[in-house]
Amino acid sequence: MRAALYDRYGPPEVLYQGTVPKPVAGPGEVLVRVHAASVNSAELAGRAGRLRPLTAAAGWGFPKRAGMDFTGEVAALGSPRSGLRTGDRVWGVLPRTFGSAAEFVAVRPRQLAFAPPGLDPVRAAALPGVGTTAITALRDQARLAAGERLLVRGASGGVGSVAVQLGRACGARVTALAGAGNLDLVRDLGADEAFDYATTGAADLGPFDVVLDTVGTDFAAYRRLLAPGGRMVSITFDHRHPVASLGYLLASAAFGPRRVRFFSGHPTHQLLVDLAQLVQEGAIRPVVDTVYPLADIARAHRALEAGGVRGKIVVAVG
Structure with a gap:
């Protein structure tokens, strides 16, 4: 074959x-x-x-x-x-x-x-890989709730484009960071606000109840945007500085009121079933x-x- x-x-x-x-x-x-x-x-x-x-x-x-x-x-x-x-x-x-x-x-x-x-x-x-990752990140890890403020970094990418849609389906207020040429796309996917990551940094944003990071850089700056009780979930790390990046994630996961949750996706049958249901309902495309x-x-x-x-x-x- x-x-x-x-x-x-x-x-x-x-x-x-x-x-x-x-x-x-x-x-x-x-x-x-x-x-x-x-x-x-x-x-x-x-x-x-x-x-x-x-x-x-x-x-x-x-x-x-x-x-x-x-x-x-x-x-x-x-x-x-x-x-x-x-x-x-x-x-x-x-x-x-x-x-x-x-x-x-x-x-x-x-x-x-x-x-x-x-x-x-x-x-x-x-959809299968990125869709199940987005569900795990927002629903299972962050426990995103209706009315909460969500920031998605890398919002026009694979996981990010699904996360924007899922955030809207959950009833969250979604802020998206993406490239200048993709701002209309993420708005169409459901973002309430969309900013060019090249001109809008962490200092220009916040606060948020949940931050989903698909980029893997500047963890500390985006972690500071979390409101009390906020949660940050990262699906990647900075491959240019892997030791320092992973060290920060591990330390943050163990200490402090604003912990960063890092996970590597492990899709299951049920996650794939849940994703299919969301697609059928029109929540995700x-x-x-x-x-x-x-x-x-x-x-x-x-x-x-x-x-x-x-x-x-x-x-x-x-």
Whole structure:
């Protein structure tokens, strides 16, 4: 089968469309024919070799694979008690590994859920990873409530574009920080206020009950914007200064009245179900920047690495 592969760590150009054996649905597994996958920032770090200890579960050798989340349809069942049938439209996320940018994936039923009916599968691929992350951040970690003031940093990106919509659905007053060219987009997604991050800094804002950080810099400055009882959730850290950045996050998580909650997304079946429900209710819609064919996987990675992406880069598989 066709799959996105790379034979060494390096820039996006190490990626190519190659051929690997088609997986088989083992006992308790589901074989999914993949329609599309998205490109995630963790993949960029993995491809560049910055996540070697974390990706050991996928094997130390090459070639390595790309892709974390996916949409598709059930092609075969390794267990008749999965609650699924061949032909069912599904979406999901691979746990702690890569490989969804391929024609088929074999996964456990708990790693997927029914995809929202009526949503184009290519556009739907923009949502599983970032959508479940936004739900975990705002609903489960921050416990965002109606009437609270929410600041979203990186509001036009993958997680940010969903977080703005989710914040509005929760009844919060949403302030968005994004690039100058994306302010109309985030307003259309539900932001009450939108500011250019290049001209509006932390000192110009606040206070907020919840700050969602998708950027990973200037933690202390944005933490100071929290009102009493405020919560800050970060989904990333400053890769330029990883030791200092992670050290601050850990210290803040343990001490002080305005703690910063840092987490690495771990999508579950229920989170995927909740996300599908929000889509069906019209609370969340995908934001797709560009769709690339699988053969252009290197260009897809290069586009995300270049920055300025509105929503998600999607890779159409078949």
